[in-house]
Amino acid sequence: MAVLLSPEFPVGRPARAGGDEDASTLAGAATRRPIVGSVHSWDLSTGVDGPGTRFVTFLSGCPLTCLYCHNPDTWRMRNGKRTTADDVVAEAAKYTTFIRAAGGGATVSGGEPLLQPVFAGELLHRYKHELGLHTALDTSGFLGTRATDALLRDVDLVLLDIKSWDRDTYKKVTGRPLQPTLDFARRLADLGKEVHVRFVLVPDLTDDPANIEGVASFAASLGNVSRVDVLPFHKLGEGKWQALGMNFSLHDTPSPTAGQVAAAREAFTAHGLYAV
Numbered sequence: 104m105a106v107l108l109s110p111e112f113p114v115g116r117p118a119r120a121g122g123d124e125d126a127s128t129l130a131g132a133a134t135r136r137p138i139v140g141s142v143h144s145w146d147l148s149t150g151v152d153g154p155g156t157r158f159v160t161f162l163s164g165c166p167l168t169c170l171y172c173h174n175p176d177t178w179r180m181r182n183g184k185r186t187t188a189d190d191v192v193a194e195a196a197k198y199t200t201f202i203r204a205a206g207g208g209a210t211v212s213g214g215e216p217l218l219q220p221v222f223a224g225e226l227l228h229r230y231k232h233e234l235g236l237h238t239a240l241d242t243s244g245f246l247g248t249r250a251t252d253a254l255l256r257d258v259d260l261v262l263l264d265i266k267s268w269d270r271d272t273y274k275k276v277t278g279r280p281l282q283p284t285l286d287f288a289r290r291l292a293d294l295g296k297e298v299h300v301r302f303v304l305v306p307d308l309t310d311d312p313a314n315i316e317g318v319a320s321f322a323a324s325l326g327n328v329s330r331v332d333v334l335p336f337h338k339l340g341e342g343k344w345q346a347l348g349m350n351f352s353l354h355d356t357p358s359p360t361a362g363q364v365a366a367a368r369e370a371f372t373a374h375g376l377y378a379v
C-alpha cells in the first residue's frame with residue numbers, strides 16, 4: 104500500500120489488540136477461531152483513500168521501502184498490534200450509518216495489506232457483506248499475486264500506486280521491481296475491476312516527463328482506471344524517519360511547484376484520464 108504522501112493522510116488511533124502474524128484460520132462459521140492480523144491503526148478519513156468518508160484500516164508490514172514513505176512505522180509487521188477481525192469490524196460498525204450517509208465506505212490499507220491476504224480478505228468480505236459498505240483495497244500491487252479472485256470479488260475499488268514507469272527509478276524509489284505491479288494492474292483490467300492510480304510526483308526523482316508519460320500511457324491502456332491522483336511529494340513524514348533512526352534521503356528535495364503538479368496532471372488528462 105500504500106501509505107501515501109497526501110497531507111490528508113490520517114493519523115490513526117492505536118488499535119486495541121496487537122500481533123505480528125498473518126491470519127491463518129478460515130473454518131466453518133460455527134467452529135472457526137478468530138482471524139487475527141497485525142494492525143497499525145484505523146481511522147475515519149476523507150481524501151485519497153477512496154470516495155467519501157471512509158473507515159480506513161492500516162495493516163502493518165510492507166515489503167517496499169519507499170524513499171518518501173510517510174509512515175515508515177508501518178513497515179514491520181511485528182510493530183503492529185495483534186487484532187482480531189471481529190474487533191476491527193465492530194469498530195467500523197459504529198460508523199456505518201454515518202459512512203453510508205456520506206457516500207463513503209471502508210478501505211484496507213497499510214503498510215501493504217496483501218502481506219496479510221487472509222486477514223485483509225476477511226475484513227473486505229465483512230465490510231462488504233456484513234456492513235454493506237463500498238470497499239477499497241489500497242496497495243502497491245507488488246504482492247498482487249497474493250490477492251485471490253475471491254478476495255478481489257469483495258473489492259469494489261483498487262487504489263493502485265504506480266510509483267514510476269522507469270524501472271530503474273522504481274527500484275530506486277521502492278527497493279523492489281516494477282513488473283509485479285504492472286502484472287497486477289493488467290489482471291485487474293482483465294477482471295474489469297475499477298482502479299484509481301496514484302502517482303507521487305517527486306522533483307528530480309519521478310518527475311521526468313518520459314516517466315510520467317509512461318505511467319499515463321499505461322494507465323490509459325488499461326481501460327478500468329477511473330481516476331488518477333497526482334500526489335505532490337512533501338516531507339511531513341520525515342520526523343518518523345528520524346524517530347526510527349533512519350536516514351531520510353529526500354531531506355533536501357523540495358516539493359513540486361503548482362506548475363509542475365499541473366503539468367503532470369495534464370500528462371494524464373491528455374490520455375483521456377481524469378486526474379486530480
Ligand code: SF4
Pocket residue numbers: 104105106107165166167168169171172173174175177213214215243
Ligand atoms: S514503503 Fe511505500 S508501499 Fe510501503 S507503506 Fe510506505 S509508501 Fe506505502
